[in-house]
Amino acid sequence: MANTASILDGNSFKAEDAAALDPRTRALTERREVLGAAYRLFYKHPVEIVRGRGAHAWDAQGNEYLDLYNNVPSIGHAHPRVVEAVRKQMSELNTHTRYLHEGVLNYADDLLSTMPDEIDQVMFVCTGSEANDLALRVGREYTGGTAWIATSEAYHGNTALVSAHSPSLRGPETMDPTLRIVDPPDTYRLGSETAEGAGAWWLAQVTAAIADIEASSDGFAGLILDSSFSSDGIFLGEPGMIHAALELVHQHGGVVIADEVQPGFGRTGEAFWGFARHGFVPDLVTTGKPMGNGFPIASMAARREVLEAFSTRRPYFNTFGGNPVAIAAAQAVLDVIRDDGLQAKALRVGAVLRDAIRELVPAHPGIGDVRGSGQYTGVEIVDDPGTKVAGTRSALALLEELRDRRVLTSVCGPTNSVLKLRPPLAFDEDDVPRLVEALDGSLTALGI
Numbered sequence: 001m002a003n004t005a006s007i008l009d010g011n012s013f014k015a016e017d018a019a020a021l022d023p024r025t026r027a028l029t030e031r032r033e034v035l036g037a038a039y040r041l042f043y044k045h046p047v048e049i050v051r052g053r054g055a056h057a058w059d060a061q062g063n064e065y066l067d068l069y070n071n072v073p074s075i076g077h078a079h080p081r082v083v084e085a086v087r088k089q090m091s092e093l094n095t096h097t098r099y100l101h102e103g104v105l106n107y108a109d110d111l112l113s114t115m116p117d118e119i120d121q122v123m124f125v126c127t128g129s130e131a132n133d134l135a136l137r138v139g140r141e142y143t144g145g146t147a148w149i150a151t152s153e154a155y156h157g158n159t160a161l162v163s164a165h166s167p168s169l170r171g172p173e174t175m176d177p178t179l180r181i182v183d184p185p186d187t188y189r190l191g192s193e194t195a196e197g198a199g200a201w202w203l204a205q206v207t208a209a210i211a212d213i214e215a216s217s218d219g220f221a222g223l224i225l226d227s228s229f230s231s232d233g234i235f236l237g238e239p240g241m242i243h244a245a246l247e248l249v250h251q252h253g254g255v256v257i258a259d260e261v262q263p264g265f266g267r268t269g270e271a272f273w274g275f276a277r278h279g280f281v282p283d284l285v286t287t288g289k290p291m292g293n294g295f296p297i298a299s300m301a302a303r304r305e306v307l308e309a310f311s312t313r314r315p316y317f318n319t320f321g322g323n324p325v326a327i328a329a330a331q332a333v334l335d336v337i338r339d340d341g342l343q344a345k346a347l348r349v350g351a352v353l354r355d356a357i358r359e360l361v362p363a364h365p366g367i368g369d370v371r372g373s374g375q376y377t378g379v380e381i382v383d384d385p386g387t388k389v390a391g392t393r394s395a396l397a398l399l400e401e402l403r404d405r406r407v408l409t410s411v412c413g414p415t416n417s418v419l420k421l422r423p424p425l426a427f428d429e430d431d432v433p434r435l436v437e438a439l440d441g442s443l444t445a446l447g448i
Contacts, residue, residue: 021045021046022061024048024060025045025046025048028046028048029041029046042403042408042410043399043400043403044400045400045403045404047059047065047403047408048060049065051077051078052067052073052077052078053076053077053078054076054077054424054426054427054428055067055068055076055077055423055424055426055427055428055431056077057077057408063406064406065406065407065408066406066407066408066423066431066434066435066438067408067423067424067427068407068408068409068421068422068423068427068435069408069409069410069420069421069422069423070408070422070423070424071262071267071289071290071422071424072289072290072293072294073293073294073424074265074267074289074290074291074293074333074424074425075293075333075336075337075340075342075424075425075426076293076424076425076426077294077424077426079293079332079333079336079426081332081335081336082292082293082294082295082329082332082333082336084332085328085329085331085332086295086325086328086329086332088328089103089324089325089327089328090325092324093324094323094324094325095323095324096317096319096320096323097124097318097321097322097323098317101324101327103324103327103328103331104124104322104324104327106331107327107330107331107334108122108124110331110334111299111301111330111334112301114272114273114334115273115285115301116276116281118281118303119281119282119285119301119302119303120303120304121301121302121303121304121307122299122300122301122302123299123300123301123302123307123316123318123321123322124297124298124299124318124321124322124326124327125297125298125299125300125318125321125322126296126297126298126318126320126321126326127157127288127296127298128156128157128259128261128286128287128288128289128298129156129157129158129159129162129288130157130159130298130318130321131157131261131286131287131288131298131299131300132156132157132159132162132165132224132257132259132286133157133159133161133162134286134300134316135224135257135284135286135300136148136161136162136165136221136224136257137161137310138284138300138302138306138307138309138310139221139222139255139257139283139284139306140221141309141310141313141314142255142283142305142306142307142309142310143219143220143221143222143253143254143255144219145213145218145219145220145221145222145253145254146176146178146218146219146221147178147179147180147213147216147218147219147220147221148165148176148178148179148180148221148222148223148224149179149180149181149182149206149209149210149213149222149223149224149249149254150165150166150167150179150180150181150182150223150224150225151167151181151182151183151184151225151226151229151232152167152181152182152183152184152232152414153167153168153184153231153232153233153412153413153414154166154167154168154224154225154226154231154232155168155169155230155231156224156226156259161176164176164179165179165224167179167181168231178213178216178218180209180212180213181209182202182205182206182208182209183205184202184229184232184233184235185198185199185201185202185229185235185237185241185242186198186232186233186235187235187237187371188233188235188368188369188371188380188388189388193236193237193238193241193371194237194238194241195238195240195241195242195243195244198235198237198241199237199240199241199242199243199244199245200244202241202242202245203244203245203248205245206223206245206248206249207245207248210248210249210252210254214252220252220253220254221254221255222249222254222255222256222257222283223246223249223254223255223256223257224257224259225242225246225256225257225258225259226259226260226261226262226263226274227242227258227263227274227275227277227278228262228263228268228274228373228376230262230263230376230412230420230422231412231413232412232413232414233378233380233412233413233414233418234371234372234376234377234378234412234413234418234420235371235378236263236268236274236277236371236372236373236376239270239271239277239278239279240277240278240279241278242278242280243278243279243280246275246278246280246282247280255282255283255284255306256275256280256282256283256284257282257283257284257285257286258273258274258275258282258284258285258286259286260273260274260275260285260286260287261286261287261288261289261290261298262274262376262422263277263376264287264290265287265290265291265333265337266337266342266343266346266374266425267290267346267374267375267376267422267425268346268347268373268374268376269343269344269346269347269348269350269373269374269375270347270373270374272343273285277373283302283303283306284300284301284302284303284306284307285299285300285301285302286298286299286300286301287299287300287301290333291330291333292326292329292330292333293329293332293333294329295325295326295329295330296320296326297321297322297326297327297329297330298321299322337425342425343374345425345428346374346375346425347373347374348429349375349427349428349429349432350372350373350374350375350376350377352429352432353375353377353421353432353435354370354371354372354377356432356433356435356436357370357377357379357436357439358370359436360436360439360440360443363440363443363444364440364443364444364448365385366381366382366383366385366391366394366443366448367379367380367381367382367443367448368380368381368382368385368388368391369382372421375422375423375425375427376421376422377421377422378412378413378418378419378420378421379418379419379421380413380417380418380419381394381395381398381417381418381419381448382417390413390414390415390417391417391448392415392416392417394417394446394448395411395416395417395418395419396411396416397446398419398442398443398446398448399411399419401441401442401445401446402438402439402442405438405441405442406438407434407435407438407439409421409422421435
């Protein structure tokens with residue numbers, strides 16, 4: 001079953017769970033019917049979050065939670081500098097981008113300064129879905145090809161075009177007939193995180209996909225990739241692991257879209273952008289959620305020559321994309337990441353976190369692997385560490401147990417067996433013991 005569907009079916013609120021809820025929560029879940037059946041809630045006992053600060057959140061009953069999942073408030077819930085920037089700009093002006101605005105231009109320069117010199121133009125939208133939709137269109141216009149390559153559990157957004165290039169949605173959604181799907185470099189089962197090991201294996205997958213496209217009449221557009229393989233199970237590997245495969249795309253005339261919604265803005269610690277860990281310059285870079293710390297803003301940055309084929313033939317306008325208030329939020333986020341050294345902090349604290357979790361392994365053989373970089377950690381739960389059989393039921397039960405111990409996170413991977421630890425960058429070393437205690441207690445309670 002596709003990743004997104006199995007999360008919704010296996011780890012979300014269902015009608016039969018309603019009787020176990022407190023009266024207020026039960027009333028709220030019943031009222032949610034006005035939003036339509038497509039909406040889903042996390043957990044069998046949903047959490048009503050009413051306030052947040054840093055890496056912590058509080059529910060309506062005043063219970064405090066440690067947030068290990070949220071990259072929407074990327075620098076921390078309710079960050080005062082973002083709040084003040086939005087308040088100040090909203091009190092002055094908010095409108096669309098068909099007027100000149102110095103703040104928009106200044107931020108565009110600032111954002112591009114974090115990227116390679118070859119990436120020298122940027123367009124603003126509201127969501128990562130819109131950014132990837134635009135990038136797919138731009139890439140097709142530039143190459144003249146239609147066929148993209150994506151990884152087997154990738155999620156890139158929810159527009160019609162992007163959903164059709166998000167293999168984690170296959171089943172509920174129909175994939176683009178020209179899409180080629182490749183497996184990710186599963187560093188755990190391949191037993192390697194190196195370019196020579198897992199990287200060479202993945203190069204072979206991409207090579208075969210390109211050959212299949214070139215043997216058809218589809219025309220090669222390129223590769224769309226989250227370099228952390230987030231939905232696939234979090235396989236960051238060693239820096240440079242996927243460089244050869246990305247270069248191969250260029251050698252065959254395709255473009256590379258670096259989807260940075262999850263690995264970007266310093267999260268991996270080793271580089272500001274996920275693609276930069278691998279020493280590669282993509283053609284298009286898309287950003288989303290973390291960019292505005294909860295305020296809707298996203299972008300598509302591009303090599304000028306790649307964007308020109310699209311922009312000289314097609315007008316593109318996004319009413320709210322890059323509005324002055326959204327830009328003020330985004331500028332505050334960028335300033336805080338630099339001023340507070342959050343990239344370096346992510347590298348340091350993430351290493352402490354993974355080391356602490358690894359200390360649990362002797363007592364809990366169900367922990368098959370602990371992997372990641374910076375503040376992006378995957379903890380793979382297995383039924384048998386010898387055969388590495390995925391422990392899907394155990395992982396989903398673990399989520400519920402952690403929620404009861406006031407720790408919020410989620411799962412990823414093709415069978416939802418990988419705990420996805422992706423906290424706000426405000427997560428600190430002082431938070432690590434609390435997580436480890438909750439994880440140890442949960443694993444013990446479940447016999448994992």
